[in-house]
Amino acid sequence: MKSYKNIFFQIIIILLCILFFGFLINNLIINLIRTDLGFNFSWLLKPSSFALAEHVLPYSPSDSYAWALLIGWLNSLKVIFISLFLSTILGTIIGLSSAGNNILLKITSAFYVTIIRQTPLLLQLMFWYFVGFLGLKNNFIYFSNILKINNQGIEFFGLTLTSEFSALIIGLSVFTSAFIAEVIRGGIISVPKGQWESFRSLGLSERNGLLRVIMPQALPAIIPGLTSQYLNLAKNSTLAIAIGYSDIYAINDTIINQTGRAIECFIILLLTFLILNLLITNLMETINKFINKKKIYLS
């Protein structure tokens, strides 16, 4: 009796959902016909006719929209993975120093974390771009050919990074590192104090003890938090549009302004982010599995 009731209830919910989405899609079709746009993806093959300052693969304005989108996606990936790497290093250093018992380091890292966490990322990105890079003098740091930092960007061993790219990398890494530092601090604190005392009494050095005893136990608590911070980093990288870096969102925005294909571009954006999310979660899962395997082996 009860299961029939449940099934009936669920069917009603499905019907309501279909009705609601049908209503929305009906409106959408009416509006698309009215604005004479229709719904198709054939525009993807037309030439994009906009220039991109930054591209990994060869690109010219006569290439298709699809190619421009791919370039944008690669640009996004470049930013995400570089700042993922940098923020992990920076966050680990800060997290360790805030979990240690040196008062000066603790105060400095707490100061850093509160300042970074309690101000919006968008503001920080603008600060890095407009003040941090565009506000620099023409030859701010200049060591012949090795390192040049000026308002054009960073030049390092002949490798030039534009100011937008560098500002985005620095802003994202600094912002994410504050969150990662909290995650790592939490993980280290979760290890019972007896573990510290026991490795000290065994005569292990602080560094060896931290690496061999504390970290392996803290990692299972750290990895899930780290994963969600990496996902946040990937999502936050879309703020690149505010400082004029051409990532996937910025290119979608340009295309919408040119062609008016808002619905199609939104679907593409959604799909790219679902793929990106899957990529990062799978990567972290393999790391997690690897760590768990190693732990079993150690014990």
Place this chain on the structure above:
Amino acid sequence: MIYKMHQKKVKKYIEKIKEILFLNSLNNFLIILLIFTICIFSLQSFSSVIFNSKWSVVTTNIPLFAFGTFPSDQSWRPIIWIVSLLLTSVLSIIPPKWKWLRKNLLFAWMGMIPLGIFLLYGGLGLQTVMSRNFGGLTLTIFLTVCSSMFALPLGIGLAFCRQSSLFVVKKLSSIYIDTMRAIPLIAVLFFGQLLIPLFLPLGLEIDRVWRAIFAFTLFVSAYIAEDIRGGLQAIPNTQIESAKSLGLNQLQIIKFILIPQSLRIALPALTNQVIGLFQNTSLMSILGLVEFLGIGRSILANPKFIGQYIEVYIWLASVYWIICTILALMAKYLEKRLKIA
């Protein structure tokens, strides 16, 4: 006697500090050196900006930062709203002894949105103000308060749906939550600003501010749902069993056992969401609403104040920082007070 005890305590503290500071003097020396070099480096690079800064950018534009282009003779209206918001939050954190007030706090919070709409939009005897005149900190607070108030019940509902035994309900809510958590906020806001008009029937139009609130609500509710779900999973099963043995029905269990306990457990995460939401309202400045950061951007675009980035950014950052820190401190206090001894 007491004085002597205090002296002893102070001496102890000083000794402790000495111990911490000078135990590992080489390390500390290196750290201090590092801090000094960073300070000198930043001083040198930004010295011209720091010593030649003109704070008139901020001081002359304070009303703009606070109220946007709200008519200046009407600016008492947002002030009243913000003050009443502050009063209610202080009352809910440090509750007075009066029982009737404590019982009606929820209604006071629910009344904040209609009050805000009435005071900001006008009507009913007040001069009407168009929503394009909203701006500055008022708009930021309006967006935050409205979206978080709508997102909380929606999030609770979604969390319960995700825990439900009905297959369809569970699947639908988890699809919603997972997709919302996968896409960036700016895409959702973009959806709210540009795509919602396409999905509405002809002739029906929603205000830009309300479209933004709608998008924020959709986004934040997914995150709140996950936080509440964490709280629900942390409630021990014995609680539900004992409630059942007392003869409570399903609705009563949800209302008296599950919601209060899960909210208490999820409180730190929820306040983080609110702080995040407050910061994320700044994204609307990219999509054309002049909230607090947007006002800063439009002031910087004014040829009179061109190039004074550092003053404006420092001002904006410090206001955001102060408000977020106050929110975090309040939440911490509330957490402490709600803790079961």
